Each structure stands twice: as structure tokens, then as C-alpha cells.
Amino acid sequence: MSEVKFSKEHEWITVEGEVATIGITKHATELLGDIVFAELPEKGSNVNKDATAGVVESTKAASDVYTPISGEVVDTNQSIVDDPSKINSDPEGDGWFFKLKIKDPAEMNTLMNRDEYYKFAKENAS
Amino acid sequence: MKKTPLYNLHQKYKAKFVQFAGYEMPIQYETGIVKEHITTRNASGIFDVSHMGQLFLKGGDELTNDLQKIFPIDLAKISINQSKYSFLMKENGGIYDDLIITKLKDGYMIILNAACKETDLNILKKKIGEKYQINLSDNLSLIAIQGPKAKDVLEKIVPGVIKLKFMNGSQFKYNDLDIYITRSGYTGEDGFEISINNKIVESFVEKLIENGSSMIGLGARDTLRLEAGLCLYGHDLDENTSPIEANLKWAISKSRINDEFPGSEFIKKQYNEGVSKLRVGIKPDTKVIARESVKIFDGKNNEIGKVTSGTFGPSVNGPIAMGYINNDFSKTNTKIFLEVRGKKVPASICKMPFYKKNYVKGGEDNVRS
Numbered sequence: 001m002s003e004v005k006f007s008k009e010h011e012w013i014t015v016e017g018e019v020a021t022i023g024i025t026k027h028a029t030e031l032l033g034d035i036v037f038a039e040l041p042e043k044g045s046n047v048n049k050d051a052t053a054g055v056v057e058s059t060k061a062a063s064d065v066y067t068p069i070s071g072e073v074v075d076t077n078q079s080i081v082d083d084p085s086k087i088n089s090d091p092e093g094d095g096w097f098f099k100l101k102i103k104d105p106a107e108m109n110t111l112m113n114r115d116e117y118y119k120f121a122k123e124n125a126s
Numbered sequence: 127m128k129k130t131p132l133y134n135l136h137q138k139y140k141a142k143f144v145q146f147a148g149y150e151m152p153i154q155y156e157t158g159i160v161k162e163h164i165t166t167r168n169a170s171g172i173f174d175v176s177h178m179g180q181l182f183l184k185g186g187d188e189l190t191n192d193l194q195k196i197f198p199i200d201l202a203k204i205s206i207n208q209s210k211y212s213f214l215m216k217e218n219g220g221i222y223d224d225l226i227i228t229k230l231k232d233g234y235m236i237i238l239n240a241a242c243k244e245t246d247l248n249i250l251k252k253k254i255g256e257k258y259q260i261n262l263s264d265n266l267s268l269i270a271i272q273g274p275k276a277k278d279v280l281e282k283i284v285p286g287v288i289k290l291k292f293m294n295g296s297q298f299k300y301n302d303l304d305i306y307i308t309r310s311g312y313t314g315e316d317g318f319e320i321s322i323n324n325k326i327v328e329s330f331v332e333k334l335i336e337n338g339s340s341m342i343g344l345g346a347r348d349t350l351r352l353e354a355g356l357c358l359y360g361h362d363l364d365e366n367t368s369p370i371e372a373n374l375k376w377a378i379s380k381s382r383i384n385d386e387f388p389g390s391e392f393i394k395k396q397y398n399e400g401v402s403k404l405r406v407g408i409k410p411d412t413k414v415i416a417r418e419s420v421k422i423f424d425g426k427n428n429e430i431g432k433v434t435s436g437t438f439g440p441s442v443n444g445p446i447a448m449g450y451i452n453n454d455f456s457k458t459n460t461k462i463f464l465e466v467r468g469k470k471v472p473a474s475i476c477k478m479p480f481y482k483k484n485y486v487k488g489g490e491d492n493v494r495s
Contacts, residue, residue: 033154033158033159033345034158034159034160034161036160036415036438036440037413037414037415037438037445039414055467057415057438058159059159059160059163059345059346059349059437059438059440060153060159060345061417062415062417081413
């Protein structure tokens with residue numbers, strides 16, 4: 001599996017072959033607080049880089065989940081719909097959101113590595 | 127940005143702060159909103175509500191008479207140390223603020239919403255300020271302790287509080303200083319509100335924590351009050367909604383309905399003839415949360431109302447909301463649709479509170495409404 005990459009919208013992404021797995025970062029879950037609702041994109045749908053591909057809601061507010069790259073949704077994690085607290089407890093593992101068949105691997109180059117992301121997150125901390 | 131005297135204590139317990147009504151207030155502590163909510167339902171929780179206004183009016187029977195012209199309740203009938211929920215009314219029948227008024231030996235104490243307190247003070251000063259001493263306290267903090275274990279925790283520190291009846295208060299001592307405690311709250315749980323000098327509030331709260339209670343932020347306060355079906359001013363109540371529309375008819379004294387008070391003509395008409403819109407409880411059929419401003423539709427796509435508060439209820443374990451709806455659709459179990467992110471989500475009108483306690487002791491433990 002490839003190195004984890006990160007977006008400015010606080011998503012993480014890993015790539016295996018031509019399929020990418022996407023979720024939200026630990027930092028994002030800490031900003032959101034207790035997550036109580038998750039909405040996922042439809043399997044088979046096509047999503048474009050930086051477009052809305054899901055929703056998470058905490059007790060406080062709703063936030064969009066964006067896709068860091070373009071592709072076709074090939075799988076979604078229904079278990080986080082049934083138990084959204086999984087996103088808080090294991091954001092970069094069991095709390096994944098969806099898998100994409102990658103459209104353009106070059107889009108991966110626009111994303112940050114872990115150090116860059118945490119530097120970015122720290123600088124943009126609210 | 128203003129801070130309450132408990133600011134340092136909030137920091138010590140790792141609060142996340144938000145701006146609320148001009149104050150920096152804790153939205154949650156380290157454990158988070160859901161755990162704080164459950165802690166309050168199962169044990170007890172401490173809330174800093176010092177940003178709320180504590181207004182004191184000095185006077186006797188004449189003050190009672192003058193206040194009857196302002197508030198739509200029968201103050202002559204309540205006894206000393208008894209509290210009542212009421213409203214500061216606008217002439218159009220709308221609400222400037224919802225409040226708790228307590229009769230004291232030498233006057234009245236009124237607890238006001240933080241965002242409204244200065245306006246309320248000015249309104250009251252304009253109405254009766256020449257005749258009576260009116261003072262919005264700045265040396266008192268206000269703490270709430272709520273939950274089934276609240277009475278046991280507080281009794282250890284202030285012996286005798288356990289005897290207080292719901293919506294009744296009394297003077298007690300802590301560190302030789304007077305504190306005033308009422309059995310009340312805004313969570314749907316048994317509990318107390320404690321008016322206490324700023325100088326001793328921190329040590330008092332630490333004592334409550336030592337005895338097993340814990341700090342709860344505004345986030346859980348909101349989920350708790352919403353599960354209990356209680357209104358939040360500025361969201362579920364405002365200058366353009368009347369108490370009758372808000373389904374708070376019970377808070378207006380029957381004996382006062384033919385009297386004059388601000389908005390009385392309007393209220394009397396609604397009281398007798400009914401309303402065109404009504405505040406109702408709403409339960410989405412799915413897990414989708416409908417928040418404030420979500421539009422409500424009937425099955426034929428006609429807009430019939432709006433959500434004023436909505437969240438995930440940790441004790442209900444699902445989404446809950448309240449809002450105003452065309453009265454034709456206000457009956458329990460009526461099917462409606464909520465427009466969330468462009469999609470129509472099915473929901474039903476339901477009874478409030480969303481969460482009701484099974485009280486062990488009848489008379490002693492009661493909740494408002």
C-alpha cells in the first residue's frame with residue numbers, strides 16, 4: 001500500500017493498485033467532536049476531485065466530506081453509517097468512507113504527505 | 127469577549143471554548159458532548175450558566191402589582207421562595223425573553239438569558255425603574271447541577287437542599303457566605319441552580335467535582351434540553367412567536383388571561399381562538415439530522431413550517447427536532463417531510479419530551495412542563 005496522503009479539506013487517502021481508500025483525518029474528527037451521522041456517496045457514481053462526496057455530522061454541526069481525487073465509487077463503508085462513532089475511534093482504519101477507482105493518478109501529486117498535512121493543520125487551527 | 131469567574135476552572139478541565147452571547151463559554155470538555163450528556167442523565171453534571179442574567183427587584187405588594195402588569199402570571203398567588211417560568215412580552219404578543227421569576231422576602235429575582243439581559247434590564251427600568259431598585263448582579267455566578275445523583279452530591283456540601291421542592295428555593299450557607307439554591311434546571315432531570323458569590327464559586331464547584339460530579343458544556347446542555355422538549359430563546363422563541371404558538375400555554379396563568387399585560391389582547395385571542403402555527407416535536411424516520419432552518423413540507427410538496435432546533439439525541443439514540451408547523455399538521459403522528467441538503471426526508475410529528483425519566487419518587491422529583 002502507498003504512503004498516506006492528505007487534502008486541505010482534511011481527508012486522507014491511500015492507494016492500492018488502481019483503487020484509493022478515502023476517509024477523514026484524526027485531526028478532522030477532533031475538530032468535529034462526537035460524530036453521530038455519516039452519509040456516503042452512491043456506489044457506481046462518479047465523483048470529481050474536490051467535490052462533495054459525503055456528509056458527517058457531529059452533535060454540533062454538519063460538514064461535507066470531499067473527495068481528494070476523481071474516480072468511480074466502487075465501495076462504501078456501511079458500518080460507519082450504522083455506527084458513526086467508529087469514525088472517531090479509528091478514523092484512519094475502520095472509519096474509512098469510500099473506495100474509488102482512480103481516474104487520473106496524477107491528481108495524487110496535488111496532495112500533502114503526513115508531515116505537510118499536520119503542519120498545515122496546525123497553521124490553520126481554529 | 128467576557129469570561130465567567132469559572133474560566134480558569136474550565137481551562138483546567140480542558141474545555142473547548144465558543145463565543146456565546148458575548149462570553150467565552152465551554153462547549154465541551156475533554157470527554158465530549160455525548161459522554162457529558164449521558165453522565166448528566168445517569169449521574170450528575172455541573173453547568174456554568176453564569177453568563178445568564180440575575181436581576182433583583184426590591185419591593186413589596188406594590189411591586190407585585192406592578193409586575194403583574196408586565197408578566198402574564200399570577201405573582202400574588204405564589205409564595206416566598208417559589209419560582210415560575212414566564213416571559214417578558216412584546217406588545218405584538220412576541221417574546222423578548224423567557225425567564226424564571228422567584229419571589230423573595232424583599233422582592234423578586236429573575237433569571238434572564240445571557241443575550242437578552244441588558245435589553246430586559248432596560249425594558250424593566252423604563253417600565254418601573256423610577257419606583258423600584260433594579261439591579262443586574264455582576265458579583266454573582268450561577269451554577270446548575272443536574273441529574274439523578276445531583277441531590278446526593280449537593281446534599282453533602284449544602285445539607286438540607288434535598289428537602290427543596292421542585293421550583294422552590296431557599297437561602298443556604300457555604301463558607302459562611304449566603305448562597306441561594308432553587309430546585310430547577312433545564313435538562314429534564316432533577317437538579318438545582320445555585321446563585322453564589324464570584325469569590326467562592328470556584329471552590330464550590332471543585333467540591334462538587336470532588337464529590338463525584340463533573341463539568342458539562344453548552345453542547346450537552348443543548349442536546350439535554352432538546353430531548354426534554356425545552357425551548358432555547360433566539361431559536362425556538364423570539365420576538366415574532368407568542369407563548370401560545372410556542373405551545374407554552376401552560377405558562378400563562380388562567381387567572382390572568384383577561385387582564386392587561388404587554389401583548390394581552392393578542393394572547394387572549396390566540397388563547398380562545400387557537401393559532402395558525404404551533405411548535406411541535408419532530409422525529410425524522412431515518413438517521414438524518416434536521417437542524418435549525420430546515421423547511422418542512424406536506425406530502426404534496428407545500429411548505430408548511432420550519433425547524434427551529436434539531437440535533438442528535440444521545441439518550442433517544444437518534445435525531446430529534448422541534449419547529450413551527452401549520453396547525454393543520456400539528457397532530458401527533460402526522461407524516462411530514464424535511465428538506466435536508468436538497469432531499470425530502472420523511473418524519474413524523476411526535477409528543478415532547480422526546481426523553482422522559484422514570485421517576486422513582488413522585489412528588490420530589492419533577493420536571494418543568
